[in-house]
Amino acid sequence: MWNDWKSWIKRRSPAQVITAYYIVSVTISVMLLRLPGVHLPNVEVPFIDTVFTAVSAVSVTGLTVVNISETYSVFGYFVIMLIMQFGGIGIMALGTFFWLLLGKKIGLRSRRLIMVDHNQYALSGLVQLVKEIVKIIVVIEIIGTLILGFHFLKYYSTWEEAFLQALFASVSATTNGGLDITGASMIPYAGDYFVQFITIILITLGAIGFPVLIELKEFLFRRKWDLDVPYQFTLFTKLTTITYAGLLVFGTLIIILLEFQHFFRGMSWHESFFYAFFQSGTTRSGGLATMDVSEFTMPTLLVMSIMMFIGASPSSVGGGIRTTTFALNILFIWHFARGNKDIKVFRRELHHDDILKSLVITILAMIICFTSVVIMSITDKHLQLIEIIFEVCSAFGTTGLSMGITAELSNIGKIIIMVLMFVGRIGLTSFLYIIGGKTEKTNYHYPKERIIIG
Amino acid sequence: MWNDWKSWIKRRSPAQVITAYYIVSVTISVMLLRLPGVHLPNVEVPFIDTVFTAVSAVSVTGLTVVNISETYSVFGYFVIMLIMQFGGIGIMALGTFFWLLLGKKIGLRSRRLIMVDHNQYALSGLVQLVKEIVKIIVVIEIIGTLILGFHFLKYYSTWEEAFLQALFASVSATTNGGLDITGASMIPYAGDYFVQFITIILITLGAIGFPVLIELKEFLFRRKWDLDVPYQFTLFTKLTTITYAGLLVFGTLIIILLEFQHFFRGMSWHESFFYAFFQSGTTRSGGLATMDVSEFTMPTLLVMSIMMFIGASPSSVGGGIRTTTFALNILFIWHFARGNKDIKVFRRELHHDDILKSLVITILAMIICFTSVVIMSITDKHLQLIEIIFEVCSAFGTTGLSMGITAELSNIGKIIIMVLMFVGRIGLTSFLYIIGGKTEKTNYHYPKERIIIG
Ligand SMILES: [K+]
Ligand SMILES: [K+]
Numbered sequence: 001m002w003n004d005w006k007s008w009i010k011r012r013s014p015a016q017v018i019t020a021y022y023i024v025s026v027t028i029s030v031m032l033l034r035l036p037g038v039h040l041p042n043v044e045v046p047f048i049d050t051v052f053t054a055v056s057a058v059s060v061t062g063l064t065v066v067n068i069s070e071t072y073s074v075f076g077y078f079v080i081m082l083i084m085q086f087g088g089i090g091i092m093a094l095g096t097f098f099w100l101l102l103g104k105k106i107g108l109r110s111r112r113l114i115m116v117d118h119n120q121y122a123l124s125g126l127v128q129l130v131k132e133i134v135k136i137i138v139v140i141e142i143i144g145t146l147i148l149g150f151h152f153l154k155y156y157s158t159w160e161e162a163f164l165q166a167l168f169a170s171v172s173a174t175t176n177g178g179l180d181i182t183g184a185s186m187i188p189y190a191g192d193y194f195v196q197f198i199t200i201i202l203i204t205l206g207a208i209g210f211p212v213l214i215e216l217k218e219f220l221f222r223r224k225w226d227l228d229v230p231y232q233f234t235l236f237t238k239l240t241t242i243t244y245a246g247l248l249v250f251g252t253l254i255i256i257l258l259e260f261q262h263f264f265r266g267m268s269w270h271e272s273f274f275y276a277f278f279q280s281g282t283t284r285s286g287g288l289a290t291m292d293v294s295e296f297t298m299p300t301l302l303v304m305s306i307m308m309f310i311g312a313s314p315s316s317v318g319g320g321i322r323t324t325t326f327a328l329n330i331l332f333i334w335h336f337a338r339g340n341k342d343i344k345v346f347r348r349e350l351h352h353d354d355i356l357k358s359l360v361i362t363i364l365a366m367i368i369c370f371t372s373v374v375i376m377s378i379t380d381k382h383l384q385l386i387e388i389i390f391e392v393c394s395a396f397g398t399t400g401l402s403m404g405i406t407a408e409l410s411n412i413g414k415i416i417i418m419v420l421m422f423v424g425r426i427g428l429t430s431f432l433y434i435i436g437g438k439t440e441k442t443n444y445h446y447p448k449e450r451i452i453i454g
Numbered sequence: 455m456w457n458d459w460k461s462w463i464k465r466r467s468p469a470q471v472i473t474a475y476y477i478v479s480v481t482i483s484v485m486l487l488r489l490p491g492v493h494l495p496n497v498e499v500p501f502i503d504t505v506f507t508a509v510s511a512v513s514v515t516g517l518t519v520v521n522i523s524e525t526y527s528v529f530g531y532f533v534i535m536l537i538m539q540f541g542g543i544g545i546m547a548l549g550t551f552f553w554l555l556l557g558k559k560i561g562l563r564s565r566r567l568i569m570v571d572h573n574q575y576a577l578s579g580l581v582q583l584v585k586e587i588v589k590i591i592v593v594i595e596i597i598g599t600l601i602l603g604f605h606f607l608k609y610y611s612t613w614e615e616a617f618l619q620a621l622f623a624s625v626s627a628t629t630n631g632g633l634d635i636t637g638a639s640m641i642p643y644a645g646d647y648f649v650q651f652i653t654i655i656l657i658t659l660g661a662i663g664f665p666v667l668i669e670l671k672e673f674l675f676r677r678k679w680d681l682d683v684p685y686q687f688t689l690f691t692k693l694t695t696i697t698y699a700g701l702l703v704f705g706t707l708i709i710i711l712l713e714f715q716h717f718f719r720g721m722s723w724h725e726s727f728f729y730a731f732f733q734s735g736t737t738r739s740g741g742l743a744t745m746d747v748s749e750f751t752m753p754t755l756l757v758m759s760i761m762m763f764i765g766a767s768p769s770s771v772g773g774g775i776r777t778t779t780f781a782l783n784i785l786f787i788w789h790f791a792r793g794n795k796d797i798k799v800f801r802r803e804l805h806h807d808d809i810l811k812s813l814v815i816t817i818l819a820m821i822i823c824f825t826s827v828v829i830m831s832i833t834d835k836h837l838q839l840i841e842i843i844f845e846v847c848s849a850f851g852t853t854g855l856s857m858g859i860t861a862e863l864s865n866i867g868k869i870i871i872m873v874l875m876f877v878g879r880i881g882l883t884s885f886l887y888i889i890g891g892k893t894e895k896t897n898y899h900y901p902k903e904r905i906i907i908g
Contacts, residue, residue: 333814356810359814375753381752432791433793
């Protein structure tokens, strides 16, 4: 049995394995979410809405057609938390694993650390890697639960209630699941900056990418005799962290700028700042919100849409085109305009294949999202264009923010959003290989001929 | 004086020359449009609106904040036609010239034909090329005027009126200027399929690209003894023509599909077909319309927006990212998904630099258009999102279709639209070199390092 599985997996491409994992997870999740006792008494959920909830939880998006706290029992909460763990951590582990395996190494140190043998398809390496990722994420979740739990004692009358809320909030934030059992996302904590700060940190630890966490752990727990040598972070870690931070700061500033005469009118500076900061941070992939985002004005909603489209770091619990893809696009356009085709950054050069891939992924993502918007403008005529654009970007970025229209979607609309959550979560690299099918290697060449471009 | 100019032009980059030509043309156009007798008696046009009209005519876009027929005299009409000629033909000639000069040859035959010496900066070659382009375009315009003029005798009481209308219509269609002196674009001819058919042919001849016209001329007027050898069209001509035709057919079908239960409800098949056919064809860059496009539904408007964004062929009178850029994007994504980085098409291989350029241009164009939409959603709050998107794509594609909001734009809105018409017309290749400034050639290299993409 074990050997059968080993031999099956050996014959599959990474994209196939990740997709299979995703589909199996959704199927099991649907079954779990139909178990007796999962729903509150007298609550009926249509089958497509169960599937939608399962897809949303496995892809850790957080868009929902039902209100979790009014639909599911405490047992249901635990089922949902379990699904978010499998969706968030599982796909992150598989993605990192294949990336290592295909020889695109993070750096010798990290590889040694997670003990994946480059030259053989080591399932023991996979097991080891999954263990490492689960360990790091679960430790983060437990710390988050403890910090939030004690703090929540001032909101909830019993320890059980406070720690249940804290556990769900911590898991939802760390896996970037974006679901809530408060019934109104983070709005009850809109005035509690401590909770918001902890939540943003948890979201960031989930969305910054596993390789970054590994290197951070290495950096923080270095042995004494290593302290003399300056620690060398990988290019990936530098690039993704700076992009992540840049987007957070840019988003915060632009939201303040666009809303200080609108939504923030009459608010204190710290209220405005925290609203902007949290809503900027959550677009990376978190999906929790301290306000009803539909109260923002059009320009803010457009900027947030594009930030969700960019999404989180690769090998993380997030979606979208990914931070590195975005960074490479910007860097390359800048260099290309100056007549330079090599990108030099942090005393390293980027690989041409990676640049090409980032450009292709961005354009393909735009085509997919644009097509989705067009189709939904046919099937969901009752919605405004900005509501559709926001929802599509949110699903593709597996962010889970919404202008409040998810429950009103037509069945075709729901299916499109589910497909987008799937594509956004597994990432367009994997998606490309699925739609591309078998590689066609050809050995012949035709004469090259130049053509005029734009 | 002539030598001064020769030596000045030798020290300039193509982008600088084209931009200089554009700016000089706009400046002269503004002066011409302020001449006495240009306006109808008692008509006052604000300065920014004159600039807008000049930019619109030089970039052969056709968006207007004034109604031409209610604002300008017959003398004014001739001034506007002259400006469209200089904007349409001039930039087309310069673009083709530099493309030839930089060694990206169309093919030996074409080069020999237009007698541009590859190895020296031959101004005589430029003069020759401009003459050739002017000759072809003017012949097309004259034939168009004659065909339309005799036909228009059934609409207009005098020969003068009929042939003035025909001349303006022919010049506006061939240069893709998109302006009209009927007061309502092509709506008066909504039932006249003959006029529409001729107009689409004129638009296409202008927008298909000058190299295609040259090859077509060669093909049609071959000497007898050449007839034994099959004529070999260049890859550029094949690719751009097929893309052009493909977009026309796709656009027609999709408009019929999206509107047969809406705008086309109750219409005969040929009415529906011609509305769809003309409006599909005009998105390439023509800008004339046989109907008020704002009567279309949201999905149709979105599809037309993206078709205008794609725009016309390079080295033509049109704008946008260009047909070849779009074709290369689609071809490359398709090949990339199959693990293949060489694009083979028509027994030729495309150059990697061209592919890279097409990807960069597409992404940059999306960033520019998206930023414009965001800014206009701040400055022109009174407009709907789709109206802004449609207007932005129309300006960037130098198409000139509008949902009827151009006259309502704020001053900042007008400036953004003017900038987009400029960028769309000169093309992003030129624009890239302008913003990029001096090339930085470096001889050192850093170690390459892979990073994780999406
Ligand atoms: K999420
Ligand atoms: K036009």
